[in-house]
Amino acid sequence: MNAVTIADVAALAGVSESTVSRALSMSRPVGAAVQNRVRAAASELGYSGNSIARALRKQKTDTVGMVVPSILNPFFTTLVDSMENALLADGKQLFLCDSRQDPALEAHHLRLLIERHVDGIVISPVDSTASTVAIAAAARSVPLVQLDRHVDVENTDWVGIDDAEAMKLVLTHLRSTGVRSAAFVTSQLTNSSTEQRLAGFRLHAAALGIQVNDDWVVLGDYSVDSGDFAAQRLIAAPQRPEAIVCADDLIAFGVLRACREAGLRVPEDVQVTGFDNIVFSEHVTPSLTSIDQPTARMASETLRLLALRTKDRDSQGGANVSLKPRLVVRNSTRPVQR
Amino acid sequence: MNAVTIADVAALAGVSESTVSRALSMSRPVGAAVQNRVRAAASELGYSGNSIARALRKQKTDTVGMVVPSILNPFFTTLVDSMENALLADGKQLFLCDSRQDPALEAHHLRLLIERHVDGIVISPVDSTASTVAIAAAARSVPLVQLDRHVDVENTDWVGIDDAEAMKLVLTHLRSTGVRSAAFVTSQLTNSSTEQRLAGFRLHAAALGIQVNDDWVVLGDYSVDSGDFAAQRLIAAPQRPEAIVCADDLIAFGVLRACREAGLRVPEDVQVTGFDNIVFSEHVTPSLTSIDQPTARMASETLRLLALRTKDRDSQGGANVSLKPRLVVRNSTRPVQR
DNA sequence: ATGAAAGCGCTAACAT
DNA sequence: ATGTTAGCGCTTTCAT
Numbered sequence: 001m002n003a004v005t006i007a008d009v010a011a012l013a014g015v016s017e018s019t020v021s022r023a024l025s026m027s028r029p030v031g032a033a034v035q036n037r038v039r040a041a042a043s044e045l046g047y048s049g050n051s052i053a054r055a056l057r058k059q060k061t062d063t064v065g066m067v068v069p070s071i072l073n074p075f076f077t078t079l080v081d082s083m084e085n086a087l088l089a090d091g092k093q094l095f096l097c098d099s100r101q102d103p104a105l106e107a108h109h110l111r112l113l114i115e116r117h118v119d120g121i122v123i124s125p126v127d128s129t130a131s132t133v134a135i136a137a138a139a140r141s142v143p144l145v146q147l148d149r150h151v152d153v154e155n156t157d158w159v160g161i162d163d164a165e166a167m168k169l170v171l172t173h174l175r176s177t178g179v180r181s182a183a184f185v186t187s188q189l190t191n192s193s194t195e196q197r198l199a200g201f202r203l204h205a206a207a208l209g210i211q212v213n214d215d216w217v218v219l220g221d222y223s224v225d226s227g228d229f230a231a232q233r234l235i236a237a238p239q240r241p242e243a244i245v246c247a248d249d250l251i252a253f254g255v256l257r258a259c260r261e262a263g264l265r266v267p268e269d270v271q272v273t274g275f276d277n278i279v280f281s282e283h284v285t286p287s288l289t290s291i292d293q294p295t296a297r298m299a300s301e302t303l304r305l306l307a308l309r310t311k312d313r314d315s316q317g318g319a320n321v322s323l324k325p326r327l328v329v330r331n332s333t334r335p336v337q338r
Numbered sequence: 339m340n341a342v343t344i345a346d347v348a349a350l351a352g353v354s355e356s357t358v359s360r361a362l363s364m365s366r367p368v369g370a371a372v373q374n375r376v377r378a379a380a381s382e383l384g385y386s387g388n389s390i391a392r393a394l395r396k397q398k399t400d401t402v403g404m405v406v407p408s409i410l411n412p413f414f415t416t417l418v419d420s421m422e423n424a425l426l427a428d429g430k431q432l433f434l435c436d437s438r439q440d441p442a443l444e445a446h447h448l449r450l451l452i453e454r455h456v457d458g459i460v461i462s463p464v465d466s467t468a469s470t471v472a473i474a475a476a477a478r479s480v481p482l483v484q485l486d487r488h489v490d491v492e493n494t495d496w497v498g499i500d501d502a503e504a505m506k507l508v509l510t511h512l513r514s515t516g517v518r519s520a521a522f523v524t525s526q527l528t529n530s531s532t533e534q535r536l537a538g539f540r541l542h543a544a545a546l547g548i549q550v551n552d553d554w555v556v557l558g559d560y561s562v563d564s565g566d567f568a569a570q571r572l573i574a575a576p577q578r579p580e581a582i583v584c585a586d587d588l589i590a591f592g593v594l595r596a597c598r599e600a601g602l603r604v605p606e607d608v609q610v611t612g613f614d615n616i617v618f619s620e621h622v623t624p625s626l627t628s629i630d631q632p633t634a635r636m637a638s639e640t641l642r643l644l645a646l647r648t649k650d651r652d653s654q655g656g657a658n659v660s661l662k663p664r665l666v667v668r669n670s671t672r673p674v675q676r
Numbered sequence: 677a678t679g680a681a682a683g684c685g686c687t688a689a690c691a692t
Numbered sequence: 693a694t695g696t697t698a699g700c701g702c703t704t705t706c707a708t
Contacts, residue, residue: 051455052455053687059700072415095432115388343701359703360677365703679708688699691694
């Protein structure tokens with residue numbers, strides 16, 4: 001067991017506890033000789049500090065809580081990875097919480113994080129409405145920034161991409177390949193990203209003169225099977241869209257599968273696009289045209305905002321950092337016409 | 339800000355701090371009337387406790403640290419998910435650390451976790467040799483169990499699957515489809531799982547009379563591209579194995595891609611198997627025959643061992659919990675011959 | 677059943 | 693530059 005405390009080090013080095021604290025944290029100048037003796041004593045005893053005691057005293061834990069709808073979704077995995085990496089540089093550590101698409105569990109996690117006195121919370125809310133109360137409550141106790149998805153709550157910042165702009169990139173690309181009609185497959189409209197992607201799709205399809213039939217917007221969930229199912233319906237219908245635009249890559253994978261099984265060639269017979277550019281999108285066949293989210297940048301912006309809020313707890317009003325998405329063209333869409 | 343302390347609640351309820359503590363934690367009987375007054379006062383003030391102070395006093399943080407080689411690998415994502423879920427039931431929270439395949443970073447994370455006084459550490463070591471020192475040091479301060487991969491260190495438990503048994507399942511299945519020769523594509527032999535899978539492959543191939551040429555064991559890394567590259571070599575060689583057995587699903591995806599591009603049909607021309615049964619293995623084409631690891635069970639066993647060690651810190655010698663793997667047969671292998 | 681007091685390990689005022 | 697003291701918020705003896 002590691003029962004070595006600062007008192008042990010102080011005793012061995014023949015100085016006071018404060019001096020040990022100062023020498024080790026370099027929070028104040030300490031005599032060179034003493035410095036060395038303390039260092040030696042600490043390493044001899046294998047002293048490693050106690051962040052719990054330090055946290056209690058300094059009212060700062062050097063931890064951040066992150067709450068995501070599902071770590072199993074590769075997009076959120078990437079986001080978690082980026083956050084963990086960004087935190088590393090700050091010497092902070094990450095409490096990972098998975099809300100499993102459940103607003104009640106999400107609220108529970110938020111409560112626990114508050115009790116743990118994390119220095120900040122990063123959350124991608126499960127539901128536009130059901131998540132608001134718990135998030136508002138949490139934001140009252142600690143700096144909180146919403147990442148990717150967000151709900152309408154005062155006193156929180158948001159970091160994400162411009163979803164409408166992303167749909168514009170997708171549709172402009174499709175239009176340039178000659179597409180005149182397109183369907184949209186997405187999840188239920190229970191969160192902000194989903195809503196804005198659909199709105200963006202509608203807006204830019206209209207602007208570009210791309211036809212969208214009423215029953216060409218299909219709502220399921222963010223999963224391969226859901227995309228497969230939706231595509232089967234679209235394929236079976238009397239008129240088929242020239243392109244199927246998907247709200248995330250998982251859905252797109254399902255669409256690709258349905259097309260393959262229906263004997264439709266992608267992109268010759270129908271073009272398909274995804275969203276998020278998860279790792280596998282370059283490994284499926286055909287490789288998937290998708291929207292890349294700058295997750296590393298998103299993570300660093302998130303930490304920047306968290307730090308800002310920590311410094312100035314009373315700064316009102318949320319900052320919204322909307323980053324530019326990037327279109328990654330692969331083989332599920334046709335070459336641009338000239 | 340949440341500056342409500344137990345003293346505030348005590349004052350409002352007109353009792354001592356001790357009584358509030360007892361009433362709220364029910365650690366000792368408390369008069370019914372007092373109980374109610376305390377409850378009321380606490381909720382009126384929005385008191386939510388301070389786990390830092392509690393941890394300092396109780397010498398117990400209700401946190402567990404988990405260190406994985408890469409959260410971006412879907413298998414470890416699943417493992418993290420299972421752990422987070424199992425922890426939830428115990429009211430504990432998870433510090434997630436990604437060692438990014440780097441033993442030095444892994445050691446750094448372990449040090450931080452020790453300082454944080456986590457109640458236990460769960461780790462999948464990066465490297466058979468380079469990881470040992472840091473793990474041994476950590477295991478001296480806190481209960482530690484190795485999950486999936488492991489290194490040879492005293493005083494640690496291990497939970498994983500029987501890798502050799504898994505290879506037996508794979509090869510027995512392949513043999514029953516008529517396979518007479520097989521290659522093995524894996525990563526460099528820098529960790530226990532990888533070593534044991536190869537050993538199991540060799541052992542059972544020999545036992546079943548499956549031919550394995552010297553240059554049919556290819557060492558790369560756990561990635562799609564590495565599998566692709568290895569398969570290209572195998573395909574180009576004068577004699578081609580009837581089956582390509584892969585040490586994980588990512589490698590297998592790469593092998594499938596290489597086969598497709600070489601015009602080889604799977605499973606007609608060559609059979610392919612994966613390992614880990616990650617979610618995508620059922621969504622690729624052809625769907626992948628793989629080995630399923632019981633991650634939920636692995637997580638609960640891990641927590642059980644951690645709890646055991648916590649109770650009895652001096653229990654020597656490691657427990658090894660080796661769970662049975664399960665073969666999931668899909669379309670990348672042929673039907674069994676009769 | 678309740679209260680008073682001590683103390684977990686650390687850092688920051690306040691001395692000197 | 694170093695030591696002394698107090699106290700972060702809580703739980704737990706030890707009293708009563």
